[in-house]
Amino acid sequence: MVVGLVGSGNMATALARGWGEPVLCTDVVAERAQALAAATGGEAVASNAELAQRADLVMLCHKPYQLDEVAQQIGGNAKAIASILAGVTISRLESAYPGTPVMRLMPNTAVEVRRGVICYAPGNQMGEPLAAALLELLGRSGRVLAVEEPLIDVAMALISVxxxxxxxxxxxxxxxxxxxxxxxxxxxxxxxxxxxxxxxxxxxxxxxxxxxxxxxxxxxxxxxxxxxxxxxxxxxxxxxxxxxxxxxxxx
Ligand SMILES: NC(=O)c1ccc[n+]([C@@H]2O[C@H](COP(=O)([O-])OP(=O)(O)OC[C@H]3O[C@@H](n4cnc5c(N)ncnc54)[C@H](OP(=O)(O)O)[C@@H]3O)[C@@H](O)[C@H]2O)c1
CATH class of the missing domain: 1.10.3730.10 (ProC C-terminal domain-like)
Known part of the structure; x- marks a missing residue:
């Protein structure tokens, strides 16, 4: 599965290091995306639209308030979305990315050393094969636990911090x-x-x-x-x- 990371900051870097797989990535600051691409043997991509066209799954690793701006830049090109954005609900994700399967995640930076904890709640449109492939990838960087969506914010107060x-x-x-x-x-x-x-x-x-x-x-x-x-x-x-x-x- 080709994963494209939107945002190449702290959490994106920790996740990609934990997987040990090449990723596609973008960032507002090109050097950040280049550094992450170099660390994973992946590729820094010029735009979020191109990233979405080339990736099987786009992982949102920017700040929560940038949701709509990034969705516009992606412009309907994403095949599937996984989000680590704090406080952004599945219903907000589905309205920013209509018709696209989404999964909401909450990780911590210990994924970098493969001892992370990652909570997840899938949206209704996320099919079984895609969910299984994503959970397998996440499982390489730590313990993966399903939670009811309303508890993701509470899980953040335990694992992300x-x-x-x-x-x-x-x-x-x-x-x-x-x-x-x-x-x-x-x-x-x-x-x-x-x-x-x-x-x-x-x-x-x-x-x-x-x-x-x-x-x-x-x-x-x-x-x-x-x-x-x-x-x-x-x-x-x-x-x-x-x-x-x-x-x-x-x-
Ligand atoms: N850090 C954690 O422990 C943790 C844990 C769980 C969840 N999260 C979630 O993870 C997300 C990222 O957190 P972080 O700590 O990794 O933040 P971060 O280090 O600031 O990384 C976010 C990166 O996204 C970039 N970005 C902004 N707009 C973009 C765009 N349109 N296209 C591509 N890149 C863009 C930012 O650039 P600029 O700085 O120039 O805007 C920044 O480099 C947040 O939504 C947070 O809620 C974080």
Whole structure:
């Protein structure tokens, strides 16, 4: 399947790197499209109309507010559309691209290292063979999960933001142990492995968070003290506020 990416920014680059396949791509800034084409062995194309003519599927990787402008540039040439645009519903996509099969996606940048999470909701006109080919491609860059369309915005508050949240948590954690005397390079080497290994352990425990916590929490011990400090600092309220901030401000 030849995929054409409209927009060669952060998310398009992460997706294409994860697939490891040549892509066709465009960007307002030609150098960005050329860099992405060079990274994938693909081709930077001169216009969105040409991209759509040559691709089996056009993936919208521009900003959400650019939907109608890009649809005009594509001018009815797309055979199928996949969109990663935050907050742009299937019905908005179908009215911007009438008669064209569409699929709505929500990825995160961890697709670049093939450990992404990608949620999807297909439109009614998306046929089985095309959907299967697209899901196979997406599956190369991570875990692919079907969700009801109204939950895609909520999924965004969990998966798309995750690399940024984990980076912030890692930074705060490193700063705290540096303050207690650990060299920063040692702390940095430990934090990513501690997070990755703990995520792996949680998966191995069927995401049973309580079982995983209890296995390392001796009553009255140091982990219990640390967890208590996080609860007192309002970690649950902070995550509730962060989810609300994303879902309530979807463009
Ligand atoms: N970044 C994430 O983690 C993430 C996660 C999930 C979903 N998304 C979605 O992914 C989309 C892209 O996000 P991003 O972070 O990758 O943004 P980005 O880095 O700004 O990339 C978007 C690119 O599209 C270009 N563009 C604008 N109009 C275009 C046109 N008519 N034809 C071709 N290219 C055009 C932009 O150029 P200009 O800058 O010159 O306009 C920019 O280079 C957004 O809709 C966002 O909601 C992002």
């Amino acid at each position: 995750a690399p940024a949240y984990i980076a912030l948590i890692a930074e705060a954690w490193v700063d705290a142990v540096v303050a207690r005397g650990m060299p920063a390079d040692q702390a940095s080497a430990m934090v990513a492995e501690a997070i990755a290994g703990s995520a792996e352990l949680l998966s191995a425990n069927d995401v049973d968070t309580l079982r995983t916590r209890r296995a390392v929490t001796t009553p009255g011990g140091v982990t219990a003290q640390g967890l208590d400090a996080l609860e007192r600092a309002g970690i649950r309220a902070a995550f509730r506020d962060a989810v609300d901030a994303v879902v309530d401000h979807v463009p």
